[in-house]
Amino acid sequence: MHVAILTNFATPKGGAEKVAIESARGLAERGVAVTLVHGVDGPADPMLDHPGIRRVGLSLTDVWERPAWRGAVEGIWNREAGRRLEAALAALPDKPDVLHLHQWTRALSPAIFPVLARSGLPVAITLHDYFLLCPNGVYYRFDRAEPCTLRPFSPRCLAASCDPQSRVHKAVRVARYFAQWTALARNFDRLLADRARVSDSSIDPRPIDIVHVSDGSRARVERFVRGVSFLRHHRIDNPVRVAHAAPADPASGDAVAFVGRFTREKGADLVAQAAHQAGLPSLFIGDGPLADDLRAVPGAEVLGWRAPSEVEALLRRRARAVVAPARWLETGPLTIYEALAAGIPAVASDRAGAGEKIRHGETGFLAAPEAGALAAIFSRLKDDALVRDLGKAAHARYWEAPMTLDAHAAALCALYAGMTGAAEAPSFQRSAVM
Template sequence: MHVGILTNFATPKGGAEKVAIESARGLAECGVAVTLIHGADGPADPLLDHPGIRRVGLGLVDVWERPAWRGAIEGIWNREAARRLDAALAALPDRPDVLHLHQWTRSLSPAIFPVLARSGLPVAITLHDYFLLCPNGLYYRFDTAEPCSVRPLSGPCLAASCDPQSRVHKAVRVARYVAQRAAITRTTDYRAIDLVHVSDGSRARIEPMMPGIGFRHHRIDNPVRVERAAPADPAAGDAVAFVGRFTREKGADLVAQGAHRAGIPSLFIGDGPLADELRAVPGTEVIGWRAPAEVEALLRRRARAVVAPSRWLETGPLTIYEALAAGIPAIASDRAGAAEKIRDGETGFVTAPDLAALAQAFGRLKDDALVRRLGRTAHAAYWSAPTTLAAHAGALCRLYAGMTAAAEAPSFQRSAVM
């Protein structure tokens, strides 16, 4: 089998690229031929250095690095991205059996959807976020700091000042969404798209908003690249840890304030717009981005728990899964897909993204015996059914086999989507 994986970058600039790259590696290790096509130039992750992986860069530029006017135009419809992707697919020495899209908003744009249609290949899309149905991608209102409750592109949606930056940015994102929807809608000679959901919660939210015709829905866990080892001793740690981008929708501010209220230090690994605000909270340590191996070592040495108190309906934060795999208790928002992996009170805690609730959970972490028990149970529970890279690749192979079989069936009907 030959799989074409499409994403914005060949290095992890977010969870979508991280999963795309790890998927490529896992599939290659299973003997699947992989071509990873990335839009923007830049360094490649070492995981892509495998004889079973061909890497094709389209030489595009991240729209975030463009002047605002040009970034807006290319974000809505990047003709050059479509032309280069079309040429890249035509130039491949071996035609892929399936194409798997992970992200398209920062270098590829909705212009690639007609190209995918013309390829005639089965297409899968992993929904790491809500860009397929929501203009701002998070299905979240930044003006009210709450998840959205209106139907995308309805009157209330268009009127809402929900963008994290401005109404002008909202207008650009709406234009991109309209272009995206039109690109898929007018492509009548198109194979059904297989949508991959990374948590039960995100599937339950997204599936009812997607018309049934033209979409098949699947549930596959994101991979966790943690080697099995003895469980950590979280009771020896000194802080609650947050790993990732420091933003309000991810609840970084709640971690710092909740830890301070509970009288326990907090450790932040990463960066983001709230970095200076976090540093101003007593007991908070911000250390910036670190390589994955260093992050794992830091968490094993210092974390009493890893926390992801998302205000948005996060599909599946990987840091929670990685903590459980290492035997570190996890605390997740009841809005996050990762909460599905936590046994509340047994492997960690599931809380509302609320300061009082988090402070109460953090206060419980002062009990060494409890923290040690939570960690041991988390480790045992995770490894009883691990979401390893090999397990992820196996699930993808079964998905692709079903997609190719459906495409080859005599009764197969091409249909419009959306």
């Protein structure tokens, strides 16, 4: 089998690229031929250094690095991205069996959807966010600091001042949303309608197989696309790159830890406030617009980005718990899964997909993303015996059904076998597809 994975970058600029790169490596290690097509050229992640992985760069530019007007135009519809992708796919020495898209908003744009349809190949899309539905991508009202409750693309949605930057930026994203769904409907739904009317074996329309990374995000997306005939839905966990080792001793840690981008929607400020209220230090690994605000909170220690191995070592040494108190409906933050795998208790927002992996009171805690609720939990985490028991249970539960790279790749192989109608080879054993 040959799979072409499409994404914006060959280095992890965010969760989508991280999963795309790791998926490529996991598939290659299972004997699948992989072509990673990335919009922006540049250094590649070392995980892509594998004889089974071919890289193809399209020499595009990240729209965030363009002048505002040009970034807006190319973000809505980048004709050059479509042309270069079509040429790159045609130039491959062997035709892929499946195309798997992970992100398109930073370089590729909705202009790639007609190309995917014209290829005649099965198409999968992993949704790491809500850009398929929501103009700002996170289904969150930045103007109100709360999850959105509006129907996407309804008059109230279009009128809402929900974008984190400006109304002009919202207008650009609405235009991209409209271009995206117009391209999808014209190039996929039309073909399905043709198939129903025309008995012609040369017409081989295919649906798009949507991969969801949590049950919560799947339910939200399905709610709004119910009746869209060309979408099929699947559920596959993101991979977690934590080696099976002895559990950490979180009772020896001194702080609650947050790893990621320091923003209000991710709740970084809540961790600092709640830890201060509970009388615990807080540790922040990453960066973001709230960095200076976090440093101003007594007891907060702010570090920059660190390599994954260093992050794991820091958490094993310092963390009594890893916290992800997202205000938005986060699909599945990997930091929580990585903490559980290491035997560190996890505290997650009751709105986030990561909470689905936490057993409340046994392997960690779920809480409303509010400082008071988190402070009450952090106060309980002062109890060494409780923290030690939570960590041991987290480690045991996680490794009963680990979200390893191999399990992730096996699930993808099972998905691809279903998409192509191929009989599953021994290496394509079913795993986390639900």
